[in-house]
Amino acid sequence: MASGGKGSIAGVIPRIKAPPEWGIEPVHQEHRLLGFLDYFVLWADLGVGLLVLLAGTLLVPGLGLGQALVAIVIGTLIGNLLLALAGVVGSDNAIPTMVMLRPALGIRGSYLPTALNVLQLLGWTIFEIIIMGYGANEISKRVLGLDSYVFWAAVFALVVILMGIGGPVAVVRQWLEKFAVWMVLITTLWLTFHILTTYDVAALLRQPGKGGPPFWVAVDIVIAMPVSWLPLVADYNRFARHTGRGFWGTYLGYLVTNIWFYGLGALVLLAAAVTQEPKGFVAAIALTAGLPALLIFLVDETDNAWADLYSAAVSVQNVFPRVRQRWLIIGLGVFSFLVAAVLDITQYETFLLLIGSVFVPIFGVLAADYFVLRRRHYDLPEIYRSGGSYWYWQGINWVAVFAWALGVAVYQYVARALPWLGASIPSFLVSLALYWIFARTAGIPMARKVA
Numbered sequence: 001m002a003s004g005g006k007g008s009i010a011g012v013i014p015r016i017k018a019p020p021e022w023g024i025e026p027v028h029q030e031h032r033l034l035g036f037l038d039y040f041v042l043w044a045d046l047g048v049g050l051l052v053l054l055a056g057t058l059l060v061p062g063l064g065l066g067q068a069l070v071a072i073v074i075g076t077l078i079g080n081l082l083l084a085l086a087g088v089v090g091s092d093n094a095i096p097t098m099v100m101l102r103p104a105l106g107i108r109g110s111y112l113p114t115a116l117n118v119l120q121l122l123g124w125t126i127f128e129i130i131i132m133g134y135g136a137n138e139i140s141k142r143v144l145g146l147d148s149y150v151f152w153a154a155v156f157a158l159v160v161i162l163m164g165i166g167g168p169v170a171v172v173r174q175w176l177e178k179f180a181v182w183m184v185l186i187t188t189l190w191l192t193f194h195i196l197t198t199y200d201v202a203a204l205l206r207q208p209g210k211g212g213p214p215f216w217v218a219v220d221i222v223i224a225m226p227v228s229w230l231p232l233v234a235d236y237n238r239f240a241r242h243t244g245r246g247f248w249g250t251y252l253g254y255l256v257t258n259i260w261f262y263g264l265g266a267l268v269l270l271a272a273a274v275t276q277e278p279k280g281f282v283a284a285i286a287l288t289a290g291l292p293a294l295l296i297f298l299v300d301e302t303d304n305a306w307a308d309l310y311s312a313a314v315s316v317q318n319v320f321p322r323v324r325q326r327w328l329i330i331g332l333g334v335f336s337f338l339v340a341a342v343l344d345i346t347q348y349e350t351f352l353l354l355i356g357s358v359f360v361p362i363f364g365v366l367a368a369d370y371f372v373l374r375r376r377h378y379d380l381p382e383i384y385r386s387g388g389s390y391w392y393w394q395g396i397n398w399v400a401v402f403a404w405a406l407g408v409a410v411y412q413y414v415a416r417a418l419p420w421l422g423a424s425i426p427s428f429l430v431s432l433a434l435y436w437i438f439a440r441t442a443g444i445p446m447a448r449k450v451a
Contacts, residue, residue, distance in 0.1 A: 021325040022167070024317050026380055027094040027238050033169060034239045039249025041181050042172050042236060046229065047257030048184050049304045050131045050297055051124075054281055056265020058221055062212010065205050065266060071215055072262040075222025076255055078424065083226040083233055084251040086363055089370050090234020091243040093378055097234040097311075098318035101362070102383050104369035104435075105404075108395030113362055114318045117231040120355055121312035122336055124228065125160070127351075128305035129340040132156040135282045135298045139291050150341050156302060157337035163306040164313065164329040168236050171306060184300040191289040192264065198288075199271040207270070216422030220415070222262060223424045224356040226254055230363055232311040309333055353415065360424050361407025364431030365400050372432075373439055392444075399438040407431025 022031075034042075059068040089100045098117060101110040133153030140146040163171055195201070213221070233250065240246030272284040286294045313328035370376060382388040386395070411427035 022314075023325065024096055024099045024314065024321055025384075029094075031169075032094060032239050032241050034172065034236075034246070035241050036245040036249040038172050038177070039237065039240065039246050040253035041177050043250045043253035044257045045176050045181055045184065045253075045300065045303050046307055047225075047254045048188065048261060048297075049128075049301050050135060050282065050285070051127060051301075051304065052225060052258065052261040053265035053268065053285070054131070055221065055225055056262040056267075057269040057281065059213070059218045059262070060266045060270055061207070061210045063215065063218055064207060064209040065270060067209060067215060068218065068266045069263055071218040072222050072259055072266075075219040076226065076258045076262070078219070079223035079226030080251050080255050080258070082223075082360070082363055082428070083229055083254060084247045085367065085371075086230050087233040087237035087240075087250045088243055088247055088376075089366065090237040091240040091246040092376060093380060094238045095234065095380070095383070096238060096314050096318070097231050098315045099383060100234055100370075100378070101366060103374070103378050103390045104366050104397065105400045106392040106395050106397040107383070107386065107390055109392070109397050109401055111319050112401070113231070113359075114315050116358055117315045118312050120228070120231070120358075121308045121315065122332065122339075123351060124308040125305055125312065125332070125336040126340045126343060128301060128308065129153050129157050129160070129336055130343065131282065132298050132301050132305070133340065135285075135294055135301075138282050138286050139295055139298075142286075142291060153340050154337060156298075156305070157333055157340070159302050160305040160309055161330055161333035163302060164310040164333065165326050168310070169239060171303070172236075176303065180300050180303060183296050187289070187293045187296040188260065188264075191285075191293055192260075194289060195264070195267050195271055199267075201267070204267070204270050214419045217415070217419045219422050220353060220356055220424050222258075223360070224353060225258060225262075227359055227363075227424070228355050229254075229307075230359050231315070232307060235311045235314050236307070309336065356424055357408055357411040357415070357427070361411060361427045361431035362404050364407055364428040365404050365435045367428075368403075368432040368435040369400070369439070372436055373444075397444070399442050399444065400435055403431050403435035403438055406434055 056068075056072070059071060063071065086097065090097060093100060098110055098114045101113055105113070130153065133149045133156060136152035136156065137147065137149045140148070140152065163175075212218075237246045237250060268284055268288060269281075272288055282294065285297065309329060309332060312332050313325050316328050316332075317323060317325060370378070379389055382390055385391075390397075392398070407427045407430050410430045411423040414421050414423040414426050
């Protein structure tokens with residue numbers, strides 16, 4: 001029988017074709033396929049997750065529920081603006097995030113935030129595998145009598161690795177838009193309805209806070225979640241057909257679910273009277289919403305872990321561009337699983353605030369460089385050329401590095417000495433203003449337009 005005929009196996013089973021590896025070069029226009037709805041779904045889905053619910057528990061009962069909700073709205077509005085603006089740089093130039101830091105920091109100067117980004121992304125991937133492993137184990141214990149956290153952590157790690165190899169366009173178009181977003185929307189509506197109709201939310205709103213974090217520290221904790229996506233956003237927004245649609249899809253999509261899930265996390269903790277420890281928290285979700293709802297949240301959680309793992313691989317390629325992306329995804333995924341198998345989540349709040357202290361100021365530098373000094377123009381060929389316009393002093397723009405370091409120092413000082421002020425906004429504005437002043441004083445040349 002002829003190969004490929006209607007009666008052959010090849011005619012029944014579709015051929016599996018490896019997806020393209022985009023690397024760090026600018027994405028060609030014909031591959032920039034994603035629009036407003038794609039980005040709304042992507043970022044709305046990335047704003048959904050058990051870890052976001054868990055982050056919401058950090059605000060209460062230290063703050064009263066009313067204050068916590070106000071902090072959630074303010075923090076999301078601020079953090080989302082930074083996230084979407086960083087996405088603009090990626091959409092304008094069709095390049096990943098760590099590469100778009102090269103014009104500001106220098107080609108070699110971008111390696112330091114790259115290293116820090118890989119560390120934080122691996123941290124997030126490990127956290128995600130842990131929370132998914134606990135959740136699946138909670139279900140399997142009740143339904144199957146199987147108690148094996150390590151087994152379930154391995155299962156989810158494998159799924160995340162396969163999604164990473166599949167790539168962004170396939171995940172968004174084939175998984176998120178067709179299946180995941182609808183499942184999680186229905187489940188979230190059910191959980192919200194169940195909490196609002198089962199518990200006395202009015203009574204919870206009347207409960208005073210117990211002297212937890214100052215209000216603006218709570219805002220910083222909320223800002224930290226969208227900011228944690230800042231070093232990733234252009235890895236996905238580089239596939240945008242139009243920058244404006246990518247901006248609004250990103251901003252509105254993440255806005256809705258970040259507010260929703262932070263708020264739900266605070267409500268679940270107060271209503272179910274559980275601790276912030278992950279095992280107890282996933283048990284509370286199972287008790288509150290039911291095992292099917294917990295299962296759907298777990299399935300959707302893979303998207304967050306996928307984004308962290310995929311971007312970790314892309315970030316490594318900023319330093320080692322010739323390393324194959326799929327091998328990086330496999331290697332980093334296996335490493336994350338091995339750590340998750342022996343690590344428990346501790347100091348989650350500290351981790352969130354540390355992310356903010358590092359990445360809020362660096363995007364203050366980027367904002368000054370791209371939107372103010374260079375007026376939204378980068379010379380793309382020069383981004384990849386040693387000794388070119390973005391080489392500065394041996395590949396490093398020490399002016400930008402200094403402004404970034406001062407911004408980190410401001411964040412740490414305010415967080416420790418003036419916690420009532422909140423550290424995110426001051427550190428962003430200081431790094432932005434200082435880089436603008438230093439760059440003008442040092443006479444850093446503007447990017448030359450390509451003839």
